[in-house]
Amino acid sequence: MKRSIPLLITFLVGVALIVAMFIPHWPFDVLNQNFSVFYDIIAVFAFILGGGNLLKVHIRKVQRKGGDWKYSLVTIIGFFLVLGAGLLKIGVPGGWSGDYQATGSLFKYLYDSAFQPLQATMFSLLAFFVASASYRAFRAKTREATILLVAAFIILLRPTPLGYYLTFWLPEPLQFLHVPNLSTWILSVPNMAGQRAIMIGIALGIVSTSLRLILGIERSYLGSEGKG
Amino acid sequence: MLRKTGMRSTPTAIVLLLAACSLPAAVAAGAGVEPQAVSQPARQPLAPPGGVRAYDTGNDAGGSITIEWDRSPDDTGPRGRVTGYEVFRSESQNSGFESLMCLPSGTTACIDNSAVDGVEYYYRVRATSPDAPSVAVGAGPVKSSGQWFNRARLNLVVIAAILVFAIVYYIIQGAKGKDLYIRKISGLEAVDEAVGRATEMGRPVLFIPGIQDMDNVQTVAGMTILANIAKRTATYETALDVPVSRSIVMSTGRETVKQAYLEAGRPDLYSDDIVHYITDEQFGYVAAVDGIMVRQKPAACFYLGAFFAESLILAETGNSIGAIQVAGTAMPTQLPFFVAACDYTLIGEELFAASAYLSKDRMMMGSLKGQDAGKAVAMLFILAGVAVATLAAATGNETLAGLGEWLRQFFAIN
Amino acid sequence: MEDTPILASPLAQTISLWIAALLTLMIFSFLYKDNPAYKFAEHLFVGVSAAYWMTVGFWTTLIPNLMAKLFPSRMGTIFPVAVGNRAEYFYIVPLVFGILLLTRLYSRLAWLSRWAMAFIIGFAAGTNFTRYLQSDFVTQIHSTMIPLYEPTGNIMTAVGRIFSNLVVVIGVVCALIYFYFSKPHEGSFGKAARVGIWVLMAAFGASFGYTVMARVSLLTGRMSFLITWVQSIF
Amino acid sequence: MAEANTGSTWFERLGALDRRVIFLLIALAVIIPLVVHYTTTIPASRIVLDLYEAVENLPSGSKVLISFDYGPSTAPENQPMATAFTRHCLEKGHKIYLIALWATGPRQSQQLIDEVIKVEFPDKVYGEDYIHLGYKAGNQGLINALLSDFNSMYTSDLAGEDIEGFPMMEGIGTLKDFDIILAIGSGFPGTKEWVQFAGDPGDIPVGGGTTAVMAPLLYPYYPKQMLGFLGGLQGAAEYEAALMNGYPKYRTMTRRASTTMGPQVTAHLVIVGFILIGNLTYLMERRKKRKY
Structure with missing residues (x-):
């Protein structure tokens, strides 16, 4: 019972969506449409579940006064500050009928001064890591590594004047070796071939995994038959 | 507030709509919008659109009719006399x-x-223009209806059926106990080594199932591998840490790990804290995982699932703490970074093969063989298509060209 | 008529700029090594972002697409949502599934959340099956069925074309052979798989090189922000 | 490791360089050009021109859906694309519909309206020439839903006003009613999903732009499944160049993509330098090992 009903739900939903692809007629068109909408709504409940769990973990840390509990307090305060500002529409011009992230609202203020800079800065760390990774990894140790290195090197040169001046003097029949031309060729020929093969492989992997899920062969996500 | 704006906007909308449909014509025609020939043309009247035809839109659920026409001869581009076309509908032929x-x-x-x-x-x-519209040309009667089968996707049905048949056939073969070979997948050979090293060093194992939700099949694949890794950590009594960025992944992750610990005979070592939610936000999650890495110094890091930009942040931080890193994703954009920064990388489809490889489950291995059959079909058709197309181009033979076109069309989706 | 909201005032904006700049520096400090400032920013980020996504989901989906469908008359008077005339009661279904998902928070009922998970997994399997089949399998085969030889006037271009087309076809086929699992990679099959790896490596190298541009743009954005902040001080 | 301690020559020390030195040089490579305002211009490539021409050749008044599937984190790359697309579409007299698959998207489209549309196209009317529909949750599921019924998902614009009141929403029933979809994305869901869930099943022309990371992934879709696309900042700079050619007035306006290409060049050169040094030290080490 605890596993058979979920397996049945997965089967029915999965099959209905696949069939809807080929049979546009009622009821599959309606199911296809509504399942998408339902999924969107359930996704929001997942946010709530996530928030609930986050609080559970950090409140427990604060109660136990475990290591770094003061930082957990920062998480909890940040969480309630943003949630309160957003759900209660604090500072929104026009009150309840206003836009929750209108200019002047506390929610937008917190977004601009904390969320946005934190996100963008975390992301920008990549510029540093890309450099350190290429320094370490792009060494001609094996034939595979050399191919990786050469392709990356040519593409890296592409937006720089160096790439242009290194090869612009090449005579017409050898112009295909000019860095901008060569990099376009690498992107649209070998890169494309590799990406395409990966895509085909992945598509097959996804098709077969989906099939296993629908047929109930792959079910480790459902856990055990026991309670909880 | 809302009601008021609604009332204000409706008349405006009507006026704007009329303007869009060439206001003077509507005024000339009086209050009604019945399309009629205008009796006093200012200049030479606009030529009407030709060949108007209406038919039921095919391959759909119904409720839709397609209307087609040929351009009015006066429709000569953006600066021509015709500014647009107006379409009318009625349930009777001559009025309404x-x-x-x-x-x-x-x-x-x-x-x-x-x-x-x-x-x-x-x-x-x-046809409409700022001075006067053309005569309206009629078509009909026509009825809309839904279709029971989308003929345009017949080829997809055939291809899907071949794949499903191949996969199910080999799954059944596997279930019957037929021995199936799987080639070595180097990243996976390292799983035992990595868990073993963590045990020796007394440090935890970190598992990241990607940052996507359970609606991504890669996450499901990651979870299946997690089940295998969790069995090993349970057996070796090594600490396992699985921070996740989706609450539903947390739910499934807990089920998965709990089941694995139960199967390994160590349910006592399981706790819900092993799998914990951080935040749905990609970089908030990365910030926290980076923190976990530099503070707990795991000896082995597994990144198996769907990854985005965070892949390199995680892998470089993992590298800086000297962990053995095994990654696997079907996100082609992130594969280069894992290949560059990790010790072992499962490339694309290998991620999906991993669960079969690790579990040695015959049904799973069977489905893998089914995938291979799919690849064989793909290669066969690619080579056949290329050969026919090349021969056709080289010889100019019409029959070959037709055959090549038919092959291509079989794999066309629209 | 309306006053400028307090939080849009110049003073509040200056404070906002400072908070943003300090948080930016706190995150950058991680590049040197882990430290309390980074820890603070990290924990703040986690709390703020979890609440952010909850709030956005609440106002953009839960209210207009669920509550307003179930209780149109009541919702329409309070919130700025466009409502239909009649309640659409079948929206009970996602509501029930959503609530089932939340049972996860109470361990005694947690097993019920599997029903919601089952719906999500079924949705994923059903949609992914057809889409990947269509766009990433069928269409990719279609696009690879190219004639190697295309008659053109110029010999140089014709040779170049043939070469490129050959690389595409051989590349795709060999890389697919690399992904072949149920046959040992030995002999000529193994050699083809080897060529497949080379193609994959070229693709990875190209993607890596291409990406550097994206990563530097992000850093440029952050650095310009910090420069603006420094300029605002003086 | 132990070996490096015993005979640590200059190239061995360089080979095991502390990554913080690399970090510092990268930071300088970005900051210095920003401070001294170094810029470059790049001519448009075929893949960008194809998209430019597709937008250019649509009849005036066509319906263009622009999806903002990114957030502030990739705005430095994506926003110039949105600006270039918008300028081009409005210049041609197209109607643009702004939506988002990412919750962070509407803020970017609002910024576009405030900074570009209202400033450069003051005569364009909201609801007639452009409309801001905002974000809906659901990722690819949303696209799927929009493909069969646009209006049941988008019942109101971002400000909460009923869409039935807007003239430009007339005739919009499904995604198929748009003449072109321009998806500006930086991940999942994004441009790829627009191809998979709208372009392919609905036979709708899709174009767009992505961060440079995503761009190589889209090459297999071009030209069959996508009209063309802008890859990263360079793609945006190329579209700006094409726009400048077609509409000379843009020669004097701010070109965001082109001006931020400066730090790109220097940072790329620094990384190229590091790769060269890395290989040099590797070769030296290998030669030294062979001697013993």
């Missing part, structure tokens, strides 16, 4: 026409999605 939509010049078709199945409609189309 109502404006349905206005379209820009150059358009030659539109779809009426407001049709009711089974009702007969008549359509009229006229």
Whole structure:
């Protein structure tokens, strides 16, 4: 019972969506449409579940006064500050009928001064890591590594004047070796071939995994038959 | 507040709509919008659109009629006399026409999605311009209906059926106990080594199932591998840490790990804290995982699932703490970073093969063989298609060209 | 008529700029090594972002697409949502599934959340099956069925074309052979798989090189922000 | 490791360089050009021109859906694309519909309206020439839903006003009613999903732009499944160049993509330098090992 009903739900939903692809007629068109909408709504409940769990973990840390509990307090305060500002529409011009992230609202203020800079800065760390990774990894140790290195090197040169001046003097029949031309060729020929093969492989992997899920062969996500 | 704006905007909308459909014509025609020939043309009247035809839109659920026409001879581009076309609909042939939509010049078709199945409609189309519209040309009667099968996707059905058959066939073969070979997948050979090293060093194992939700099949694949890794950590009594960025992944992750610990005979070592939610936000999650890495210094890091930009942040931080790193993803954009920064990388489809490889489950291995059959089909058709197309281009043979085109069309989706 | 909201005032904006700049520096400090400032920013980020996504989901989906469908008359008077005339009661279904998902928070009922998970997994399997089949399998085969030889006037271009087309076809086929699992990679099959790896490596190298541009743009954005902040001080 | 301690020559020390030195040089490579305002211009490539021409050849008044599937984190790359697309579409007299698959998207489209549309196209009317529809949750599921019924998902614009009141929403029933979809994305869901869930099943022309990371992934879709696309900042700079050619007035306006290409060049050169040094030290080490 605890596993058979979920397996049945997965089967029915999965099959209905696949069939809807080929049979546009009622009821599959309606199911296809509504399942998408339902999924969107359930996704929001997942946010709530996530928030609930986050609080559970950090409140427990604060109660136990475990290591770094003061930082957990920062998480909890940040969480309630943003949630309160957003759900209660604090500072929104026009009150309840206003836009929750209108200019002047506390929610937008917190977004601009904390969320946005934190996100963008975390992301920008990549510029540093890309450099350190290429320094370490792009060494001609094996034939595979050399191919990786050469392709990356040519593409890296592409937006720089160096790439242009290194090869612009090449005579017409050898112009295909000019860095901008060569990099376009690498992107649209070998890169494309590799990406395409990966895509085909992945598509097959996804098709077969989906099939296993629908047929109930792959079910480790459902856990055990026991309670909880 | 809302009501007020609603009332204010409606009349404005009507005026704007009329303007869009060439205001003077509407005024000349009086209050009604019945399309009629205008009796006093200012200049030479606009030539009407030709060949108006209406038919039930094919391969759909119904409620839709397609109307097509040829451009008015006066429709000569953006600066021509025709500014657009107006489409009318009625349920009787000679009266009761109502404006349905206005379209820009150059358009030659539109779809009426407001049709009711089974009702007969008549359509009229006229060209519009700032001074006077053309005569309206009619078509109909036509009824809309839903179709039971999308013929345009017949080829997809065939291809899907071949794949499903191949996969299911080999799954059954596997279930019957037939021995199936799987080639070595180097990243996976390292799983035992990595868990073993963590045990020796007394440090935890970190598992990241990607940052996507359970609606991504890669996450599901990651979870299946987690089940295998969790069995090993349970057996070796090594600490396992699985921070996740989706609450549903947390739920499934807990089920998975709990089941694995149970199967390994160590349910006592399981705790819900092993799998914990951080935040749905990609970089908030990365910030926290980076923190976990530099503070707990795991000896082995597994990144198996769907990854985005965070891949390199995680892998470089993992590298800086000297962990053995095994990654696997089917996100082609992130594979280069894992290949560059990790010790072992499962490339694309290998991620999906991993669960079969690790579990040695015969049904899973069978489905893997089914995938291979799919690849064989793909290669076969690619080579056949290329050969036929090349021969056709080289010889100019019509039959070959036709055959090549047929092959290509079989793999066309529209 | 309306006053400028307090939080849009110049003073509040200056404070906002400072908070943003300090948080930016706190995150950058991680590049040197882990430290309390980074820890603070990290924990703040986690709390703020979890609440952010909850709030956005609440106002953009839960209210207009669920509550307003179930209780149109009541919702329409309080919130700025466009409502239909009649309640659409079948929206009970996602509501029930959503609530089932939340049972996860109470361990005694947690097993019920599997029903919601089952729906999500079924949705994923059903949509992914057809889409990947269509766009990433069928269409990719279609696009690879190219004639190697295309008659053109110029010999140089014709040779170049043939070469490129050959690389595409051989590349795709060999890389697919690399992904072949149920046959040992030995002999000529193994050699083809080897060529497949080379193609994959070229693709990875190209993607890596291409990406550097994206990563530097992000850093440029952050650095310009910090420069603006420094300029605002003086 | 132990070996490096015993005979640590200059190239061995360089080979095991502390990554913080690399970090510092990268930071300088970005900051210095920003401070001294170094810029470059790049001519448009075929893949960008194809998209430019597709937008250019649509009849005036066509319906263009622009999806903002990114957030502030990739705005430095994506926003110039949105600006270039918007300028081009409005210049041609197209109607643009702004939506988002990412919750962070509407803020970017609002910024576009405030900074570009209202400033450069003051005569364009909201609801007639452009409309801001905002974000809906659901990722690819949303696209799927929009493909069969646009209006049941988008019942109101971002400000909460009923869409039935807007003239430009007339005739919009499904995604198929748009003449072109321009998806500006930086991940999942994004441009790829627009191809998979809208372009392919609905036979709707899709174009767009992505961060440079995503761009190589889209090459297999071009030209069959996508009209063309802008890859990263360079793609945006190329579209700006094409726009400048077609509409000379843009020669004097701010070109965001082109001006931020400066730090790109220097940072790329620094990384190229590091790769060269890395290989040099590797070769030296290998030669030294062979001697013993």
